[in-house]
Amino acid sequence: MAPPRWPDEQCRPLPRGVMAGLVLGGLLLAGCTATPIPPADTAEGLQARCVRTGGWWRSNVLEGFCEYQLPMP
Numbered sequence: 001m002a003p004p005r006w007p008d009e010q011c012r013p014l015p016r017g018v019m020a021g022l023v024l025g026g027l028l029l030a031g032c033t034a035t036p037i038p039p040a041d042t043a044e045g046l047q048a049r050c051v052r053t054g055g056w057w058r059s060n061v062l063e064g065f066c067e068y069q070l071p072m073p
Contacts, residue, residue, distance in 0.1 A: 043059075043063070043064050046064055046066070047059075047064065047066075049066075050066035053066075053068075054068065055067055055068045056068075
């Protein structure tokens with residue numbers, strides 16, 4: 001038996017359905033990367049959580065910073 005000739009007998013083109021599925025999947029993934037992701041919490045929400053947990057909200061440090069007093073041993 002003769003070895004197959006390359007690429008004629010070993011490489012077959014993908015069926016149209018498979019190729020369309022790959023292109024559609026790539027477009028869906030590319031579209032998801034352009035979607036803006038909103039911030040997890042707003043500055044007001046962070047400030048409210050800081051006050052609820054007993055901290056001091058410092059709005060002039062790093063655009064909002066929660067400071068806690070640690071107990072001394």
